[in-house]
Amino acid sequence: MLIVDKKSFNIGLGLLISFLVVLALMLSPVIDGKTILIYSEDLFNSLTKGSTYQIPAVEKSAEKFAGTSFSVSVKAADAAEGEQIAKVYGSAGADVKVDSNKVDISGDLGKISLAALKDADALFNGRVDELKGAYGMDGKEVIYCWYGGFKALNKQYKLDAKSSEMSFTGNVMSKALEPAYNFEGIKPVKVREKMGVTGFLLTFYVIYTVWFGFAVMYLFEGMGITATAAKKKLEA
Template sequence: MINNKSSFMKGLLLLVSFAAVFVVIMTPVFPTDSGKKENGLHYADDLFNKLSKGSSYFIPEVQKKVDGLAGKQIDLAVTVKKADKAADAAKVFTAAGMTATAEGEILKVKGDLGALLSATVKDADSMYHNDAAAVSARYGMEAADAMEASWEAYAGMIKALQKAKLIPESQAVDMVMKKAIEPGYNFYGINAAKVTDKMGIMTGLLVFYVIYTMWYGFAIFELFEGIGLTMKKSKVKQEA
């Protein structure tokens, strides 16, 4: 039963228009860099991924840290959780100038840690710039496999370095993993964008999100008002 026709019609209009906009959002009409059109959710997700990548380029900072380890010799037995990754890591590390062999999950590594980390930073930089072919050419395997193998090996190497009381070296390896390998691997295939270059559209999306959320809220409020469902403050019971 409609108690307030004006409120009900206002709420209905808001709800119908909300649904119409939702249909547009879910329709692939938004152009992307590749020329392919996506729906609004994918478009927004792609935009924020680009902005995230644009703010995750730490290669110069990492390289500066790694440069301080130039000539630092290590001789370690590293436990790699995945045996198949140990074999791949041995191949990658050997190509980087190390003496590396894998027996099951044990990876034996000997050589210049600084040179090894520099090679990994170079790989991560290539991946960040979407140049997987360069990484594949260096190791004769898929770029993703090479990066995964390096990450797994470094995860075990940190523990080995800490056990050998080489704390600064372990911190450098951790930095390479988190600020070089992970951004390069995770953001591969995404074009980086700066917030300053996308400020207008980013602000527009955030403002639209707030308005669109309130839009639905007011629609429901007016509909309930129209059918007589309202909330009123209860009266305080007076004690005798």
């Protein structure tokens, strides 16, 4: 290996070695038995969950659909799942009819939505025993059943060009059921509660990325490898 600029090469080598030392530290369990990377991932997941809590707002919008009747058919994966869907919707007061893996559901959109949102709130906030006691099912299974029905409803409202109902059922799925299911088991945290450590980590990740870039740049300079723009040829 030919070194044409020893000073630049040594700077690059020093930056690369220090970069790897910090990386080794980040991969060590130094924060409550967790690596810095895992701690950061958990923190950002908690911050994301804390910023997605919109269930109360969706509950408020459900009030105007009280008395709005609906009827929809849901196709489950199998007969067992069909029975689960029927149990969840039936417990909320809907009329259900099961035929193998097909479930026909009818009821009051406002009333059913509030029941679904209540269960989503329970899972989102870690009250899994509440759902287990009510349905004898895992919390995520309950929300999955709710989601199947609302997905079918949303699709039907789209076909029927009922924009208000379509928008509302879409919000129930995206702002309540999906966050509750996807963030199950994660403790929600507000950004203001972790402002200091969040700011530090974001700043550190930017600096750490630039750190590696400069290490490579100086190493290449030390070996005489530089990027130059191609010269244009003059045409006669």
